[in-house]
Amino acid sequence: MSDEQKDFQESAMIRFLRATEVDTRLLGMIGALLLIWVGFHLYGHFVNGYGAFLTPRNLWNLSVQTSSIAVMATGMVLVIVTRHIDLSVGSLLGFTAMIMGVMQVWVLPKFLGLGHPMIWAITVVVGIAFGTLVGAFQGFLIAYLNIPAFIVTLGGLLIWRGASYLVARGETIAPVDQTFSLIGGGPYGTIGATGSWILGVVVCIGIIFMLISGRRQRMRFGFPTRPMWAECLIGGVGSAVVIGAVMVMNAYPWPKGIIKRYAAANNIEVPEGGMFISHGFAIPILVAIAVGIAMTFLATRTRFGRYVFAIGGNPEAAELAGINTKKMTMLIFALMGALTGVAAVIASARLKSATLALGQFDELYVIAAAVIGGTSFAGGIGTIYGAILGALVMQSLQSGMVLIGFDAAIQQMVVGGVLVLAVYLDNLYRRNSA
Amino acid sequence: MATTENTPSAGKTPLVELKNISISFGGVHAVEKASCELYPGEVVGLLGHNGAGKSTLIKILSGAYTRDSGTIYVDGQEATINNPRHAKDYGIETIYQTLALADNVDAAANLYLGRELLTRWGTLDDAAMEAETRKVMNRLNPNFSRFKDPVKQLSGGQRQSVAIARAIHFNARILIMDEPTAALGPAETEQVGQLIHQLKDDGIGIFLISHDIHDVFDLADRVVVMKNGAVVGSARTGNVTKDEVLGMIILGKCPAGATPGPGASTD
Numbered sequence: 048m049s050d051e052q053k054d055f056q057e058s059a060m061i062r063f064l065r066a067t068e069v070d071t072r073l074l075g076m077i078g079a080l081l082l083i084w085v086g087f088h089l090y091g092h093f094v095n096g097y098g099a100f101l102t103p104r105n106l107w108n109l110s111v112q113t114s115s116i117a118v119m120a121t122g123m124v125l126v127i128v129t130r131h132i133d134l135s136v137g138s139l140l141g142f143t144a145m146i147m148g149v150m151q152v153w154v155l156p157k158f159l160g161l162g163h164p165m166i167w168a169i170t171v172v173v174g175i176a177f178g179t180l181v182g183a184f185q186g187f188l189i190a191y192l193n194i195p196a197f198i199v200t201l202g203g204l205l206i207w208r209g210a211s212y213l214v215a216r217g218e219t220i221a222p223v224d225q226t227f228s229l230i231g232g233g234p235y236g237t238i239g240a241t242g243s244w245i246l247g248v249v250v251c252i253g254i255i256f257m258l259i260s261g262r263r264q265r266m267r268f269g270f271p272t273r274p275m276w277a278e279c280l281i282g283g284v285g286s287a288v289v290i291g292a293v294m295v296m297n298a299y300p301w302p303k304g305i306i307k308r309y310a311a312a313n314n315i316e317v318p319e320g321g322m323f324i325s326h327g328f329a330i331p332i333l334v335a336i337a338v339g340i341a342m343t344f345l346a347t348r349t350r351f352g353r354y355v356f357a358i359g360g361n362p363e364a365a366e367l368a369g370i371n372t373k374k375m376t377m378l379i380f381a382l383m384g385a386l387t388g389v390a391a392v393i394a395s396a397r398l399k400s401a402t403l404a405l406g407q408f409d410e411l412y413v414i415a416a417a418v419i420g421g422t423s424f425a426g427g428i429g430t431i432y433g434a435i436l437g438a439l440v441m442q443s444l445q446s447g448m449v450l451i452g453f454d455a456a457i458q459q460m461v462v463g464g465v466l467v468l469a470v471y472l473d474n475l476y477r478r479n480s481a
Numbered sequence: 482m483a484t485t486e487n488t489p490s491a492g493k494t495p496l497v498e499l500k501n502i503s504i505s506f507g508g509v510h511a512v513e514k515a516s517c518e519l520y521p522g523e524v525v526g527l528l529g530h531n532g533a534g535k536s537t538l539i540k541i542l543s544g545a546y547t548r549d550s551g552t553i554y555v556d557g558q559e560a561t562i563n564n565p566r567h568a569k570d571y572g573i574e575t576i577y578q579t580l581a582l583a584d585n586v587d588a589a590a591n592l593y594l595g596r597e598l599l600t601r602w603g604t605l606d607d608a609a610m611e612a613e614t615r616k617v618m619n620r621l622n623p624n625f626s627r628f629k630d631p632v633k634q635l636s637g638g639q640r641q642s643v644a645i646a647r648a649i650h651f652n653a654r655i656l657i658m659d660e661p662t663a664a665l666g667p668a669e670t671e672q673v674g675q676l677i678h679q680l681k682d683d684g685i686g687i688f689l690i691s692h693d694i695h696d697v698f699d700l701a702d703r704v705v706v707m708k709n710g711a712v713v714g715s716a717r718t719g720n721v722t723k724d725e726v727l728g729m730i731i732l733g734k735c736p737a738g739a740t741p742g743p744g745a746s747t748d
Contacts, residue, residue, distance in 0.1 A: 268612045348604040350597050353586075357594055360585035360631075367545055367581045368595035369566035427585035 135203030148401030182384015221400030231396030711744025
């Protein structure tokens with residue numbers, strides 16, 4: 048290729064990016080994700096004789112496995128943006144799950160009777176409230192007693208893990224409430240084919256509505272707008288991704304055993320060739336998406352979010368502008384605690400039990416997800432969608448390595464290496480774009 | 482105490498009066514029994530070496546530091562200023578030497594930091610804030626066009642105009658400018674000078690803080706000189722020469738045209 052051609056191509060690319068206002072970093076992350084997916088699939092295909100990665104079954108499982116980390120990663124973005132860190136989320140998740148386990152297995156059935164329909168709701172409320180409380184307490188120590196977040200949450204990492212042992216002397220608490228376990232996914236914890244289609248269409252309409260209202264808003268104040276073709280392209284690609292996700296989730300059928308049991312329970316005759324009942328979207332991924340949308344709204348559209356980023360950019364300036372930075376710090380850690388509570392619900396519901404090891408090393412995955420997603424340790428920079436994509440990258444790596452049969456030792460080493468590499472690449476990216 | 486000769490309008494209530502302000506950090510008396518006042522439409526140059534305590538004194542007025550003792554009066558009434566929000570409630574706005582901008586967000590977000598415009602649903606009204614910012618910046622710095630960029634990417638002068646815009650946009654009555662021209666070129670310095678005249682005509686009282694007498698002497702109606710945390714003295718710029726003020730700054734020696742303060746050297 049001649050230099051002239053290259054110049055032309057580059058400027059075409061730059062023009063394209065400017066017109067669509069797409070973040071190059073987002074494109075890079077999607078590229079990395081696709082590379083991981085295709086790489087693991089091809090590796091499986093050629094080396095093991097069976098490419099297991101890009102199958103509806105694996106992608107469905109991947110979506111469920113990602114949920115709990117993704118939920119926590121959205122909170123970790125705000126924590127890291129304000130130049131703090133939370134190392135306690137994994138242990139807090141374990142402790143919260145243990146408390147919820149005791150609540151729904153030992154305590155509530157005594158008063159309400161086993162299988163009472165309120166058990167799951169009370170348990171969830173207690174779990175999230177407890178997480179919030181612990182988070183707020185840690186935040187208080189950090190903000191008002193000036194103990195570094197690293198130390199407070201490192202202490203928390205040990206304390207909450209120890210506390211969750213004390214609750215049940217290391218016993219596994221099972222089985223959790225039937226309704227509660229639906230939040231963790233599984234064949235019954237899904238919204239089925241029709242539900243998934245309805246959701247998909249609603250989301251597509253939402254995307255188009257947002258594009259239109261965004262454009263109107265810009266025109267109201269006479270700001271430059273994206274060219275029409277770029278708006279259509281964004282709307283089209285966004286909708287295509289959503290519809291594609293619906294189709295993949297619906298392509299994964301219930302296993303035969305579940306169908307047989309379901310048919311027997313509902314007096315349905317299973318036809319000759321078997322029945323095809325789709326999973327559709329699992330409830331945990333819906334929870335994660337809802338959290339993602341709420342957190343994006345919080346981070347970008349509210350005063351709270353604006354203050355989080357201002358504090359991250361220049362804590363002193365935020366203070367001088369009249370922002371109560373101490374209160375903000377406490378609230379951010381309380382929010383992190385609440386999200387850890389939500390993640391604990393998902394994780395223990397998925398396992399249908401509360402075990403001592405639940406959430407172990409999760410803090411590393413959560414921090415890695417946020418950092419891979421573009422959250423900078425220097426503060427002030429990070430996005431919620433980036434962290435969710437980062438969680439998907441981490442989980443893809445993890446389950447991809449399981450699928451192709453790497454053992455646990457290698458998995459840990461790869462995950463650790465990726466974390467360090469991600470921060471290095473982040474430095475490079477920033478140096479080049481600044 | 483200031484005599485009538487060195488206060489612009491005897492009998493008139495000062496916009497702000499600082500009385501016997503003291504603060505110490507770990508045993509070091511950064512400011513000790515410092516007093517000064519500011520009248521509407523007056524520009525007071527607060528001078529002194531680095532470490533003389535002028536920035537500390539002014540940070541007490543802007544709420545960044547809480548004083549150990551002393552009283553602040555605004556419009557003759559005792560004022561409670563324990564944090565930056567309190568100061569802003571009294572119409573005291575500050576342009577800090579460091580500019581105190583959040584580098585990672587854009588001009589509009591900085592201009593409205595802590596005072597965001599909201600839509601009727603309680604969400605940030607970014608479009609309205611940007612539109613307002615465009616108006617303000619057009620007045621201050623017509624060449625400014627980078628409204629979408631984080632302020633980190635702006636030049637020193639552009640960043641300065643964002644900080645100035647923030648201070649004057651919310652109907653400030655008392656403006657504190659800490660080394661306002663330290664990072665600026667000659668043309669931009671000239672612009673700031675014009676702005677100060679304009680604000681003065683609007684009846685705003687201005688504290689100009691500098692370690693360099695040339696920056697402020699021509700702009701100020703009065704100078705207050707500090708040394709080692711104490712006020713050496715104050716003088717109308719018409720009553721003293723630059724050299725005499727320089728003597729106040731360096732030696733703490735109060736000339737005949739000035740009113741001595743507790744920090745004036747006695748020999």
